[in-house]
Amino acid sequence: MGVGTRSGSVASEIGPAGGVSHARSHHHGHRAHDDGGHHHAPDETRPALIRGRSLTLVRSGRVILDRIDIDIAAGEIVTLIGPNGAGKTSLVRTLLGLERPDAGVVERKPGLVVGYVPQRFDRDAAIPMTVARFLTLAAKVEPERARRVLEEVGAAHVAQRQLAQLSGGELQRVVLARALVREPRLLVLDEPARGVDHLGEADLYALIGRLRDERGLGVLLVSHDLHVVMAQSDRVLCINRHVCCDGVPETVAQHPEYARLFGDAARAFAIYQHHHNHEHDLGGEPLPNEGTHGGGGPRA
């Protein structure tokens, strides 16, 4: 078992030696990989899809990102949390190559296909664009596959509509469809629930979980919603320009840095528990359901 895999048993996670020891703590002036071999398990079990090392971003004399290390492996959902202005979107943009880091490196698995759902998508009615045509901007797609993906995200009915005429929720689904139509190995979603109604939000996170389970996608999620973080993530990276703490949700939730950043909201969710109906083997493949956990242990 280890931080960042879904392979650990419930027992080992909740044991005294489990959780806390895997929450790594970073402070200013410490490089993450200086801390004595506490590397993420994905490094050992399967190679990272994308890896940022010591990423530093300075804009207008301000340090936006301070020596951040991050890995995302296939089949795991990594969630970035942090207060406003913590640099979550900047980190995402740096990983995607949209910002050039002032120091540090981003390594991608060769040939990695990335699907990206940006935080903001400003539509421009000056460009005539049907939803169907929009999907083909990402890749050369057969109409049949485009239709299937739209169905998957629950947007099949808007295929012939103009982008500019969609509601916020419909647009968010269509942008997700564009990310998925490329058949990515890594899905990067920057606050995907913005503009989606509450019901749609549940659907959205269910879909993300399913994509990870069924296709083994790696997912990098930026979220404000601690509830979702605890329920959905395999690993949480809490940043405030530097990495405050990272690990499985439960250990991050107990970390003092996390409590300091999120205050009461953090305490409310620190003991959040959930149900899950299947386990995963070492490769991240879902195992047959062995019965629902009644009270719900922390997610392994």
Added chain:
Amino acid sequence: MRARTVEAARVLDPFLLRALIAAVGVGLVAAPLGCLVVWRRMSYFGGTIAHGGLLGVALGLALGIDLTLGVVLVSVATGAILTGLGRQRLVPSDSLLGILSHAALAGGVVGASLLTGQRLDLMGYLFGDVLAVSGTDLAWLAIGGGVVLAIIAGLWRTLVAVAVHEDLAAAEGLPVARAEAALIVVLALTVAIAMKIVGVLLIISFLVMPAATARPFVSTPEQMVFLAAVVGAVSSVLGLAISMSVDVPGGPAIVLVLSAASLVAIGWTAARRSG
């Protein structure tokens, strides 16, 4: 189009025939680029690059190089300078365009008159002289227009994707930087080949007006390009016909037809929205 021009050749003077081919040709070449200019909100950017063309004529005269080459060089340089200066944030981009646009125009006029005295046909360069188009100009139009269309066709998906959402296109690995650079080069080439026909002040009309006219009636980018090409070509023929019958300059006559078409299309859309 071919049959029509052959038929026209029997009734038209050669200079009128060349004017017709030139104006229709510019309209066709300008259609995809014009759509991109509208989508990217680049009409002042395009106008500034066009004004750089006049400076290019002066440079060509000063250095004794081919004027078309001078125009391409200075127009590309204008685009590069605009892009470079646009990296700062304290002076907004529309002010920047106002500065460079008029610097290029004034520099071109001053430079050309210093070098040639009164001999340069300044009006011709500013407003075009479609009836004075030569066979060489048409050859330039064919070659340059072909290159412009080939570059745009080769990068079409990226160009459209960038117009829709640049970050998304970049994150998906499309060659955004190459497409941006190509857009400037293509604008400069278009200025070079269209300058003698429509003039540096009116080139932007040939880009923006057909695209604006087409927008309310289409639902995909490609439909818009196609309709813009039709609008551009038909307006060129109509404008030239007006120019012939009432003896007014050809380029401005075409621009008036295009203006009428775009204002009717936009007005119709506005009325439908409010009603």
